[in-house]
Amino acid sequence: MKRDIHLVILLLTIIGISLASLTIWRVEASRDRALQEADTHGLNLAQALTTYSEGIVRQSSLLLLGLVERLETEGSEPLQIQRLAALIDRQQPLMPQLSGITIYDRQGHWLLSSNRPIPSGANSSDRAYFIHHRDNPSRETFIGSPIRSRSNQEWVITISRRFNDSHGAFAGVVAVTLGVENFLKLFGKIDLGRDGAIGLSASDGALLVRYPFREEDMGRNFSQSPLYMQYLVDQSVGTASFTSSLDGVDRLYAFRKSDEQPLITTVALGKQEALAGWRMESTLSFVVVGSLMAITATICWLLIQHINRRIKIEAELRITQQQLMASNRQLELLAMKDALTGLANRRCFDETLSMEARRAQRDGFSLALLMIDIDHFKLFNDSLGHIAGDDCLRTVSRVLEECVRRPPDLVARYGGEEIAIIMPNTDYPGAMVIAELILDRLLQENIPHPKCPLGRVTVSIGIAIAERESLSESHQLVEVADAALYTAKAGGRNQYR
Template identity: 40%
Template sequence: MNTMTAINTDRPEPAPKKFPITTLAIGFVILVCMSLILLQAWVTWRAREVQLAETERAASNLARSVSQHAYDTIKGADTVLVGLVERLEVEGISEINLPRLHSLLIKRVEELPQLHGLFVYDQYGNWLVNSQPSLKKNGNNSEREYFMFHRDHTDRDAHIGPPIKSKSTGEWVVTVSRRFNNRDGSFGGVVLATIQMGYFKKFYEQFDIGNTGAIYVALTNGTILLRRPFEEGSLGRNISQLPLFHDYLPNAKMGTETFTSGQDGVTRINSYRQLDSYPLVVSAALSKEEVLADWKSEAIIHATGVACLVFGLALIGSRLIVQIGLRVQAETELLKTRNSLEQLNHTLEKLAMQDGLTGLANRRQFDIALKDEFSRAMRNASSLALIMIDVDCFKQYNDIYGHAAGDECLRAISKVVADGKHRPGDLSARYGGEEMVILLPGTDVAGAMKVAENIRQAIYHLELKHTGNSSGVVTVSAGIDAFVPVREHNQPLELIEAADKALYCAKSQGRNCVRVGNGHDA
């Protein structure tokens, strides 16, 4: 038997790695603490969701009550108006009928507690009869919104106008009106019922909506009719651009949404409904902060208890954690040192590949890139282009303006050259002195010519003063060439030489121009 292949059975196998007991202990403590925290977080969050769900139901029920009350109130007034319209259109208006009609209006106001008054106006807005104890006929309401609406619209439905102050009492009222016609169908006048604002306020004050809750009734065009808390400045305000009208009502006639009020900045749970029979929208909104106040208090108490328990468990394992922390700290410092060295090496490598004056790639990086792109072009049978750029009369520029100005000039030109490339694979480099090159993989002569000409024009339009140049400003000349390299027939140096010859041609033909290899002009 060949002894070289014999297996040494006396050699012990390596023992399996084991986790330190401290790691297991810390893991157990963390697991217990996290379980307690997550469990308490879930219970707390669930309680919050339940509280919000109950509040949404309460807001929805409140909105339903408010909408029904608004409907009943408006319907009672409108029913009286329907009877008045029928009587006026059948019996007409005469001085003989006015006293009897006056008594009827007074009786209807006494029967319906929500009514502030009933009024009849002729086609010119003059007072014909009303529910006031003493019949006055010297007023005119032709300038009121409801009168102008009926005068200009043939619609026979009830019209609810914005809140106004009564001329007779000075109180805020909500108006419900209808048009009546003459026997020939022409506009005969308006019958009006005014509803006391206090009637709504008294009803809304029965509900517990907290300190910052809100109830309001508005027209479908966004005009507020009334609001709790009552604010005289908000009456008649248009809120059509606020979330309820702008975002939610167009999609659903009823619903419950949470958003921040555009009037007072309070975030509320809003339940809204749009009435079918009348152009009204009601909303009942409860403050989200007030709703969650009790939940927050309980959450803080429970969280404090869990925090104390977690703290006790953490205290028990603190000694283990300290030891592990010291070890991790040492390893972290070593890792930071290694990362710093790697970053420093990367920076040095980048600096070694970058020209210090212009910020472009240096000659070394260009040579490496040219070799790589030349090989890639041979493999892919693709064109490789090179632009060689030289600053015209740069020696004279240094003689006239000094080397510091010359350096600034090169920096400005280099920025234009760097901006001239647009693809990630393109490379701009300082070739030497005032010469710069642009390597364009996958580009033919026409493409390179366009890039070179754009750069030449951009440098010319910098208008850097140069009295030693015939044009009076700094200009550049460029030579380009491009071909598809063939393995074992072409070398990278050939591309440089061809572009250099084209550059020499541009210099000899007057500068400030672009020339292409083989004598093709840009």
């Protein structure tokens, strides 16, 4: 019946582990799919925004290139500046993202401003983009960090080029300003959730635009951020997941470097929001599986209770039988033990010797038999009395048991003061080691024997070894060991033969 309970418990355990494992696997797989879908969505948005940003910068660069060619060909005299202003007025509506176009001479003085009258004494020689072109002969377009426009105080991004005079020397700068607000309006139309964010940065890590807008972020450089250092250095496109250094929100990032412009577009989705649907699905799965497991456990519990009642009834019926069997086993043990010494008795000896002889013959092992007799034991009894003789027998028996440690070995009282030791799978050297150990231990025990020449109790030992081919009848081994014992006694006792 207990086996039935174990099977029920095993069945319940297997069902529970299977359901739990399957549910956890499905939940983890669902989570991976949700994160993968969020990454794909972010990469698609990053691609679209990169294309948009590239288009604006490309248009601005083409406009700058045309203006620089005219300035370098026709000069920057007031009349030419007026013609350029008219040209800009016609082109500017084609680029609504433009905040304005400004031309500066080599000292940084304003020559033209498309969106407002030139303030008296206006000079921008301290601007980073002007200093870059003045000190750098490169004719490439330069994308500057966000700055506040001195004309209307709005945040703008500058895209600029230098122009040279007829001798190739620096003659001034043409700058296009793009309003950050225009980018934010577009970014704000994209639903990224409560914790989503969009970023546009220069390739050197300078932040150009970030949505949601925070003024304290303008001008920050992210070249030391985890996203930049771990991913953007070696990859042009990819995804990542970590906590934002700006606001501490855990986000899923998708980034893409522009192939044409020194721009990096980053789209970030709040990780908790991206996993909201997955959490609801997972909760529902766990509730369903938990309910199934609870129902299964209840059924199993009722079944176990029924089995336990049957076990209790059968246990009560077996109590008497078990008590009787225990009594019988106790009687069997007593029948195999010597009452005085606690060693195995003669009956146990005979059965064990016969069994070990058959086993040794079958398996091809040797079998050793030691017959041990206490020297001058009758004189010991006559001089010290039978009570002392019994104590002596018990002490010698204890010493012999301590010398024989292997489980298959048997120490038995053969009769009177004679004790036998059966040692399966033991050859002559092994038996001799035990015999010497017995003699040495009795010497250490130093049991007084006033009638013994040595003044202490000693034993004589006869050793018989039977190999497979010499094993026929077990009583022959006893006879050989007895003969060896007689030889040891005749040789002066306290020895083995």
